[in-house]
Amino acid sequence: MADEKKxxxxxxxxxNMGHCRPTFVRARQQFAEHGxxxxxxxxxxxxxxxxxxxxxxxxxxxxxxxxxxxxxxxLLRLCLDLELQAGRERLERWGPRTLDLDLLLxxxxxxxxxxxxxxxxRLHQRRFVLEPLCxxxxxxxxxRLHQxxxxxxxxxxxxxxxxxIEEQW
Numbered sequence: 001m002a003d004e005k006k007x008x009x010x011x012x013x014x015x016n017m018g019h020c021r022p023t024f025v026r027a028r029q030q031f032a033e034h035g036x037x038x039x040x041x042x043x044x045x046x047x048x049x050x051x052x053x054x055x056x057x058x059x060x061x062x063x064x065x066x067x068x069x070x071x072x073x074x075l076l077r078l079c080l081d082l083e084l085q086a087g088r089e090r091l092e093r094w095g096p097r098t099l100d101l102d103l104l105l106x107x108x109x110x111x112x113x114x115x116x117x118x119x120x121x122r123l124h125q126r127r128f129v130l131e132p133l134c135x136x137x138x139x140x141x142x143x144r145l146h147q148x149x150x151x152x153x154x155x156x157x158x159x160x161x162x163x164x165i166e167e168q169w
Contacts, residue, residue, distance in 0.1 A: 006067050007109075008039070009075060010137070012102040012120070012129050013062045016049065018087065020060040021169060023099050027082050028064060034078055040065040042132030044166040050128070056096050061162075062169070063104065063132040072106045076116055079103055104129065108143040119144055124152045127162045 011031075013024050021044065032038055042063045049056040068075055079101035086099035104120045111118040123129050124145060130153040133140075138150040145152065 004069075006069055007072075007107045009066050009068060009106045010104040010133060011064050011066060011079065012100075012104050012132075013064065014047075014059050014100040014102070014128070015086075015098055016057045016059040017096045017098045021166075023086050024060065024062060025169060027086060027099060027101065030082050030085070031064070031066060031078070034070075035068070036070065036075070036078065037067040038064055039067055040136050041169060042135045043164045044169050045128060045132055046163050046165045047128040048161040050126070050161075052096075059128065060165075061128045061132060063129065063136060065136050072103070072109060072111065072116070072118070075106065076103055102129075104133065105140075105143070110143060125156070127153070127156050127159070130156065131162050131164070 013027065015023055028038055028041065045061045047059045047061050049059060070078065083099050083101055088097055088099050102120055103116070103118065104123050106118050109118050119142060120129070124142060130149060134149050134153050138148065140149050141147065142149065142152060
């Protein structure tokens with residue numbers, strides 16, 4: 001179902017299995033094929049695994065800024081469908097994955113259900129999300145915490161676990 005108005009949203013990308021960069025490029029193209037206009041893409045970041053099983057390879061992370069007429073549930077379903085098409089299997093929490101698409105922000109929408117929380121509940125705690133998001137929207141105000149993305153990023157410890165590896169993809 002589509003809303004009458006366009007909404008700006010931010011989607012986090014993560015992967016550490018298979019050919020991550022081409023998977024990201026394909027997923028970004030698939031958003032456009034489903035009527036979700038990609039406005040901007042952050043640089044690509046390499047990130048050490050956070051939690052999950054030991055011995056995982058590093059992750060590739062990015063964020064895209066989109067404009068859509070899809071309602072929030074339809075956009076979430078699209079994210080989940082694109083993950084499945086990329087071979088995503090949910091075998092264990094924080095385990096390795098071919099593609100992880102997190103709906104980070106959907107306009108100023110606040111949602112707290114068992115299936116969806118917006119803004120993403122751990123967005124403000126994760127450097128691998130805030131670094132790329134800050135590249136796109138440093139002055140954007142988190143609708144629940146009422147602080148800019150730049151401020152939230154500055155509050156995190158600088159652990160060096162997130163490294164920009166490619167400006168454009």
